Amino acid sequence: MVELSVKGPLELLRGPVALSHLFLRERVKPGDRVIDATCGNGGDTLIMAELVGKLGKVWSFDIENEALSRASTRLIAAGYSSWVEFVAAGHERLAGYVSESVRAVVFNLGYLPGSSKENATRPETTLAALEQASRLLIRGGIILVVVYTGHPGGAEEGRVVEEWATGCPQNDFNVWCSRMLNRQKNPPYLLLIEKMNA
Numbered sequence: 001m002v003e004l005s006v007k008g009p010l011e012l013l014r015g016p017v018a019l020s021h022l023f024l025r026e027r028v029k030p031g032d033r034v035i036d037a038t039c040g041n042g043g044d045t046l047i048m049a050e051l052v053g054k055l056g057k058v059w060s061f062d063i064e065n066e067a068l069s070r071a072s073t074r075l076i077a078a079g080y081s082s083w084v085e086f087v088a089a090g091h092e093r094l095a096g097y098v099s100e101s102v103r104a105v106v107f108n109l110g111y112l113p114g115s116s117k118e119n120a121t122r123p124e125t126t127l128a129a130l131e132q133a134s135r136l137l138i139r140g141g142i143i144l145v146v147v148y149t150g151h152p153g154g155a156e157e158g159r160v161v162e163e164w165a166t167g168c169p170q171n172d173f174n175v176w177c178s179r180m181l182n183r184q185k186n187p188p189y190l191l192l193i194e195k196m197n198a
């Protein structure tokens, strides 16, 4: 696995995950509180832990214990684990675990590659989590959602998430959608929701 680090050179923008990291680097600062709503192998958690540093805090959610365990090993190896709280619960219960305001919330939807598609994110729980995340954001805070539509249920989830994002009031949120135009076969894309008024 390639170890990502904000200390290294910028990643090439080969897809929406790299683009989401570019926004994280721009927005997240030492001492910030942030959430990884879909921990998986911990790639996004690692980047955020590095950005917030030891005065900050990362909550990282997943329903798969195997994912949390792999991510935790990675964060311990990087020396960042003491300011990361891994939460073995669905992100739809996010507000039950996080009561502080946060600068960023990252969703990397779908299923963990190499794992069961049964554990893919689902429209109803993703929506519940997005709603809670939007309330926890500080002014200038961002939600980043990488949407995959190629797997069963993915297109429906993408439709529901886009509908939710489109409905965010324009006086309170800036909502962006970034798609690669030169990719074949349902390429993933990025939604960015920035809160203007806390």
Ligand SMILES: C[S@@+](CC[C@H](N)C(=O)[O-])C[C@H]1O[C@@H](n2cnc3c(N)ncnc32)[C@H](O)[C@@H]1O
Residues within 6 Å of the ligand: 037, 038, 039, 040, 041, 042, 043, 044, 045, 061, 062, 063, 064, 067, 089, 090, 091, 092, 108, 109, 110, 111, 112, 113, 119, 120, 121, 122, 125
């Ligand atoms: C595409 S992977 C995330 C990849 C991850 N960000 C990384 O850097 O490796 C999606 C993850 O979402 C998790 N997931 C599915 N439903 C969830 C839920 N309700 N709450 C939290 N995580 C969930 C899956 O178990 C899977 O690990």
